[in-house]
Amino acid sequence: MxxxxxxIEDDEEIAQLIALYLKSADFEVLQCRQAEDGIALLEQAEVLLLDINLPGMPGWDFLKLARQKADLPILIVSALESDEDKLQAYGLGADDFISKPFSPKILTAKVLAHWRRSMPKEHQVHFGPFTLDFVEKRLLKTGVPVKLSRKEVELLEFLARHPGIPFKPEDLYRQVWKNNWGDLTTVPVHIQRLRRKLGDDPANPRYLETVFGLGYRFVSGTDS
Structure with missing residues (x-):
């Protein structure tokens, strides 16, 4: 993933077409028809695709709000096509403007390009025989992919981005599962699965340590 x-697109047919192509490129897609519904989803997004002519809150207003609240690529997908509309979009913080009708393949390629450019320059962490790639969202062992679930990758990535810092299960649940409430036992279950796939000894783990009273932390295997 x-x-x-x-x-954010109110035309169901267009929205489903875009989502189909993005999902086939291995993106996760959050969809809504009105801008108001997208406000709460902004913090989960890494790229925003926004129509302008929407019911309720105008797309222009949401564009301004999104640029203030989130540092992410914003691509306008709209039937508007005048130079004035495009200049207004860029002036409000849009990174690209795609006029309808459009090629879904080109749109997907643009999303991928903007997403890749927005990723941190240091997009990999190496530990032992493993390489965790934050951009490709995958773990390699001596160059061979290790099969992980999406949540396993996200959990390992979060811990690896904060090496040496212990996190309690409730903090990990909030950061990775994006929820303040839920079954916290899923966190140690995922830690156990990751340890097994990393070849970690549960009694003396090398990469995912348990810090008594403080939670779990990632170490490279050489600086624990």
């Missing part, structure tokens, strides 16, 4: 795209 690559990144998460927030798609």
């Amino acid at each position: 690559l990144g998460t795209v927030l798609l």
Whole structure:
């Protein structure tokens, strides 16, 4: 799984077409028909696809709000096509403007390009025989992919981005599962699965340590 795209489009047929192509490229897609519904989803998104002519809150207003609240690529997908509309979009913080009708293949390629450019320059962490790629969302062992679930990748990535810092299960649940409430036992279950796939000894783990009273932390295997 690559990144998460927030798609705000009121035309159901167009929305389903875009979502189909993005999902086939391995993106997660969050969809809503009105801009108001997208406000709460912004913090989960890594790319925003936004129509302008929407019911309720105008797309222009949401564009301004999104640029203030989130640092992510914003692509306008609209039937508007005048130079004035495009200049207004860029002036409000849009990164690209795609006029309808459009090629879904080109749109998907643009999303992928903007998403890749927005990723941190240091997009990999190496530990032992493993390489965790934050952009491709995958774990390699001596160059061979290790099969992980999406949540396993996200959990390992979050811990690896904060090496040496212990996190309690409730903090990990909030950061990775994006929820303040739920079954916290899923966190140690996922830790156990990751340890097994990393070849970690549960009694003396090398990469995913348990810090008594503080939670779990990632170490490279050489600096624990």
